[in-house]
Amino acid sequence: MRGFRKEGTLKDGTRVILRPMVREDRDKLIDFFSRVADEDRQFLRNNVRDPKVIDTWVNNIDYHKVFPLLAEVDDKIIGDATLHMRRSGWKRHLGNVRVVVAKEYQRRGLGTLLINEIAELATEFGLEKLVSEIYFHAPGALAAFKRAGFGVKAVFEDLVKDQYGNNADMIVMVCDVEARRDRLRARTLATP
Ligand SMILES: CC(C)(COP(=O)(O)OP(=O)(O)OC[C@H]1O[C@@H](n2cnc3c(N)ncnc32)[C@H](O)[C@@H]1OP(=O)(O)O)[C@@H](O)C(=O)NCCC(=O)NCCS
Numbered sequence: 012m013r014g015f016r017k018e019g020t021l022k023d024g025t026r027v028i029l030r031p032m033v034r035e036d037r038d039k040l041i042d043f044f045s046r047v048a049d050e051d052r053q054f055l056r057n058n059v060r061d062p063k064v065i066d067t068w069v070n071n072i073d074y075h076k077v078f079p080l081l082a083e084v085d086d087k088i089i090g091d092a093t094l095h096m097r098r099s100g101w102k103r104h105l106g107n108v109r110v111v112v113a114k115e116y117q118r119r120g121l122g123t124l125l126i127n128e129i130a131e132l133a134t135e136f137g138l139e140k141l142v143s144e145i146y147f148h149a150p151g152a153l154a155a156f157k158r159a160g161f162g163v164k165a166v167f168e169d170l171v172k173d174q175y176g177n178n179a180d181m182i183v184m185v186c187d188v189e190a191r192r193d194r195l196r197a198r199t200l201a202t203p
Contacts, residue, residue: 043088046114094138107143108141144183165182
């Protein structure tokens with residue numbers, strides 16, 4: 012997986028490199044997360060502005076536990092999607108997906124591109140379903156996961172809090188990896 016490298020194109024034609032995070036990405040990641048907007052940071056689980064958090068990530072890379080996929084333009088990180096997995100237990104066939112894109116690159120198709128790539132890689136990790144937890148008032152996140160083949164499975168009313176302490180609903184979206192593949196295959200065959 013370390014050698015995985017792919018090129019993608021955003022809606023405006025910008026070319027991006029998709030590749031897994033490596034140990035040497037520390038400084039680039041610190042720079043990226045310093046550029047992630049505060050309103051977006053509230054949805055991330057860790058305090059990404061703390062260099063110690065980044066150190067922990069880059070020093071403990073285990074692609075079969077957390078697969079971090081980075082998007083780069085001109086040697087600068089502009090997006091990050093992570094696939095979180097468990098080796099055993101009742102959730103061993105599930106992957107949790109999280110994604111964040113730098114503000115200046117949002118609404119250009121990058122979120123969808125990253126989630127699609129994670130969904131493609133999911134079979135290689137032996138996963139059957141992908142799950143994502145999303146804040147109810149995040150239209151970009153809902154649209155990006157939907158476009159990548161996820162559907163809404165549950166709404167938890169009043170479960171989470173926004174950055175101001177207001178309670179809000181959380182949505183759980185799920186993607187059946189095999190069914191997604193079949194849908195894409197059928198669409199390709201139907202295209203003349
Ligand atoms: C979720 C997120 C990664 C989406 O990234 P993105 O690069 O803007 O996504 P895309 O450009 O692929 O957008 C997907 C769709 O959402 C729409 N969209 C994006 N932002 C939107 C917004 N603020 N309001 C309405 N629609 C929006 C886009 O127009 C696009 O729809 P389209 O393809 O029909 O035009 C980005 O908003 C983000 O980093 N949010 C903060 C972190 C977060 O909430 N992550 C999700 C939980 S893990």
